Amino acid sequence: MSLTLPLLAIRGVTFSSPAVLFLVFALVAVVLSVVVYRRTLPPVSPWRRRLLALIRAVALTLILFLIFEPVVKWLNRSEERAKILLLVDRSASMQIEDNGVVRDSTVNKFLRDARLTTLANDGELRSFVFGDSAIQTSFDSLRGWAPNMVGSDPANAWQVARSAAATEDVGAIVLVTDGAQNMGPNPEREAAQSSIPIYAVGVGDSTVRRDALIADLLTNDIAYKGTQVPVRVRVQAQGLAGQTTRLRIVDSKSRTLLDEQINLNGSVFEKTFETKFAAESEGELRVTAILDSVSGEVSQENNRRSQVIRILDAKYNVLVIAGSPVPDVSFVRQALDLDTTVSVSMYVETPNGFVGGKRFSEDDVRNAEMFVLVDYPTNSSNGALWNAASRRIVDGAPLLYLHGPNVSLSRLETIGARLPMDFQPQTAFDRVVLRDGGSHSALTARGPLPAAWSDLPPVLGATGRVVLKPAAVSVANFAMELTPDIPGGPAVAFLEMNRRRSVAVSVFEFYRWRLGLAKNPAASQFESELFSRLSAWLLAPTEEKQVKLSTDKKVYSTGEPVRVQGQVYAADLSPINDASVLVDVKSGDKTELLSLQGKGNGLYEAQFSAWGSGDYTYSGYAVVRDDTLGRDKGSFVVEKFNLEWLDARARWDVLQGIARNSGGTFVSAARPDSLFNRLSMPTKIVETTREIPLWNRPLFLWILIGLLAVEWLLRKRSGML
Numbered sequence: 001m002s003l004t005l006p007l008l009a010i011r012g013v014t015f016s017s018p019a020v021l022f023l024v025f026a027l028v029a030v031v032l033s034v035v036v037y038r039r040t041l042p043p044v045s046p047w048r049r050r051l052l053a054l055i056r057a058v059a060l061t062l063i064l065f066l067i068f069e070p071v072v073k074w075l076n077r078s079e080e081r082a083k084i085l086l087l088v089d090r091s092a093s094m095q096i097e098d099n100g101v102v103r104d105s106t107v108n109k110f111l112r113d114a115r116l117t118t119l120a121n122d123g124e125l126r127s128f129v130f131g132d133s134a135i136q137t138s139f140d141s142l143r144g145w146a147p148n149m150v151g152s153d154p155a156n157a158w159q160v161a162r163s164a165a166a167t168e169d170v171g172a173i174v175l176v177t178d179g180a181q182n183m184g185p186n187p188e189r190e191a192a193q194s195s196i197p198i199y200a201v202g203v204g205d206s207t208v209r210r211d212a213l214i215a216d217l218l219t220n221d222i223a224y225k226g227t228q229v230p231v232r233v234r235v236q237a238q239g240l241a242g243q244t245t246r247l248r249i250v251d252s253k254s255r256t257l258l259d260e261q262i263n264l265n266g267s268v269f270e271k272t273f274e275t276k277f278a279a280e281s282e283g284e285l286r287v288t289a290i291l292d293s294v295s296g297e298v299s300q301e302n303n304r305r306s307q308v309i310r311i312l313d314a315k316y317n318v319l320v321i322a323g324s325p326v327p328d329v330s331f332v333r334q335a336l337d338l339d340t341t342v343s344v345s346m347y348v349e350t351p352n353g354f355v356g357g358k359r360f361s362e363d364d365v366r367n368a369e370m371f372v373l374v375d376y377p378t379n380s381s382n383g384a385l386w387n388a389a390s391r392r393i394v395d396g397a398p399l400l401y402l403h404g405p406n407v408s409l410s411r412l413e414t415i416g417a418r419l420p421m422d423f424q425p426q427t428a429f430d431r432v433v434l435r436d437g438g439s440h441s442a443l444t445a446r447g448p449l450p451a452a453w454s455d456l457p458p459v460l461g462a463t464g465r466v467v468l469k470p471a472a473v474s475v476a477n478f479a480m481e482l483t484p485d486i487p488g489g490p491a492v493a494f495l496e497m498n499r500r501r502s503v504a505v506s507v508f509e510f511y512r513w514r515l516g517l518a519k520n521p522a523a524s525q526f527e528s529e530l531f532s533r534l535s536a537w538l539l540a541p542t543e544e545k546q547v548k549l550s551t552d553k554k555v556y557s558t559g560e561p562v563r564v565q566g567q568v569y570a571a572d573l574s575p576i577n578d579a580s581v582l583v584d585v586k587s588g589d590k591t592e593l594l595s596l597q598g599k600g601n602g603l604y605e606a607q608f609s610a611w612g613s614g615d616y617t618y619s620g621y622a623v624v625r626d627d628t629l630g631r632d633k634g635s636f637v638v639e640k641f642n643l644e645w646l647d648a649r650a651r652w653d654v655l656q657g658i659a660r661n662s663g664g665t666f667v668s669a670a671r672p673d674s675l676f677n678r679l680s681m682p683t684k685i686v687e688t689t690r691e692i693p694l695w696n697r698p699l700f701l702w703i704l705i706g707l708l709a710v711e712w713l714l715r716k717r718s719g720m721l
Contacts, residue, residue: 375404
């Protein structure tokens with residue numbers, strides 16, 4: 001609410017030259033005017049002489065006034081209240097029913113509160129909806145948003161809202177949610193960094209829910225013909241002690257891979273089931289885990305999960321080259337060895353050659369299908385190995401580059417065009433922490449990583465010495481540990497140009513990630529899972545087709561937007577930006593035609609909302625000036641499973657921690673009275689000044705012309721020249 005006070009005053013007038021000089025010239029102009037009209041020919045009456053002298057003095061003073069380019073400063077004072085950021089959860093967990101009451105209805109009842117409406121009408125609210133992302137909207141449209149967003153990231157939500165209101169005085173953040181958090185950084189820890197109090201409004205029931213679910217379905221994204229592919233399924237249940245259910249794992253060829261009855265012993269149950277199957281032929285194979293429903297469970301949406309496996313003909317050869325036997329090398333090797341899709345060979349340099357007395361072989365470089373460089377090349381690196389490897393990399397071999405303190409930047413320039421980053425000389429490295437960057441399907445397609453970037457222990461990096469290239473995408477950035485809010489540079493970045501893929505990691509000593517997260521078994525796998533996803537993306541085939549269509553994921557949750565992506569190239573594989581790209585999406589008897597929009601550099605994209613769960617196929621083509629350049633097709637799966645169903649209870653303990661750490665309070669959405677008592681924001685006087693240049697105003701020119709015209713007319717009527 002903004003009230004204009006009865007004060008609109010001139011703060012002063014400034015000139016392009018000193019004001020004293022203007023006053024001196026103005027005084028001279030007045031004196032000259034008086035002297036000129038002291039005696040006239042023919043003589044006129046004294047009053048007419050005085051009038052003519054006055055007109056001349058005013059005209060000359062006005063001319064001087066305009067020559068000195070005056071600017072007037074106006075002061076405007078207003079009384080304003082601090083703004084309130086209202087963040088409303090619109091994730092799928094808002095569909096959950098608690099004791100016969102749907103959470104979304106509780107939220108809508110809270111939004112209809114007259115006190116909240118008054119704040120909105122007075123202009124004190126800035127409204128946002130959030131789930132896996134945050135979107136600013138109007139207060140009146142909040143109740144119209146369907147609760148179907150995939151995932152919950154409350155910390156990112158209030159950071160996005162704070163950025164959107166960066167130019168305004170914000171006094172409070174109101175977070176209306178059930179406390180679910182399955183994406184992004186830890187909200188309780190992020191709340192401690194907030195300079196604005198967060199008032200958490202709890203929705204839902206925080207008691208343990210009766211539910212059985214498939215918590216994880218783990219298998220390889222890529223497998224090889226003739227190998228045994230492991231499948232692991234983790235089943236969880238709570239509040240269903242003494243009941244039984246049945247777990248089945250089937251594939252898209254109608255084969256049953258596992259069929260087992262489960263006795264749910266204890267009020268809290270968790271068990272991992274494992275099986276294997278033979279990869280018999282190349283292509284895509286979908287594996288689905290199905291858990292039979294149990295009487296009394298709150299949801300059956302989380303009883304089914306799928307994953308698509310791409311079966312290839314043979315393993316990929318990965319060559320790791322390290323400048324020295326640093327700890328990072330061992331951890332990279334361990335992470336790659338866990339990936340059954342690759343065969344790893346290594347060269348680790350020492351002052352006397354290579355670790356283990358290994359001798360350089362051209363065949364190792366020639367047969368490598370991906371290169372991993374760890375703190376390499378150095379000034380003392382083997383010339384034959386570096387020359388052979390750099391040639392392959394320059395020619396387009398997939399590259400995972402891991403920076404280090406001993407790298408020779410002059411030698412690195414040989415492959416500089418393939419790197420997503422530019423590295424500048426540095427003499428010292430800082431302890432740095434990581435922060436979320438942009439999104440990339442290489443990391444998101446399998447779901448969230450085991451830990452958030454901000455949860456990782458500090459590593460080392462060169463603050464201000466790493467620059468992201470315009471065509472690259474940074475998925476994580478780093479900042480100095482002592483100044484975490486000041487960006488230091490890109491930490492992990494992707495680059496894909498002309499079907500050549502590379503990834504660079506600018507921080508090092510990342511072995512600390514596994515050691516620092518050792519107490520959390522799931523999070524400690526972050527490093528292994530990260531390298532597995534990076535190598536899968538780097539090694540994925542990039543066929544040299546003129547038209548290529550794909551989706552950013554193979555398996556989607558209901559309500560999750562499907563992004564259809566296209567790449568269009570000419571016969572010489574140069575990108576085409578003026579193509580018409582049309583894609584037909586089908587599921588059952590339903591069809592929808594998509595027109596992909598150009599994004600530049602031969603890339604096209606469209607977003608599609610699936611009709612429901614099931615198997616989907618798509619096919620499309622690109623046309624330029626009536627010429628069809630090519631066609632492509634593919635498929636994806638939409639299943640009912642949603643991250644929000646993994647834990648159906650409301651997490652009021654998380655909300656209480658957010659409120660406590662930020663200096664706010666926690667209230668229930670059913671009893672919000674104490675919240676509104678605290679939302680009476682104090683007012684403050686806001687002063688704004690406005691500068692108005694006067695010298696270029698037409699009004700003054702017309703006044704000057706008028707004065708001179710009147711003087712001329714009076715002189716004429718008096719018979720003067």
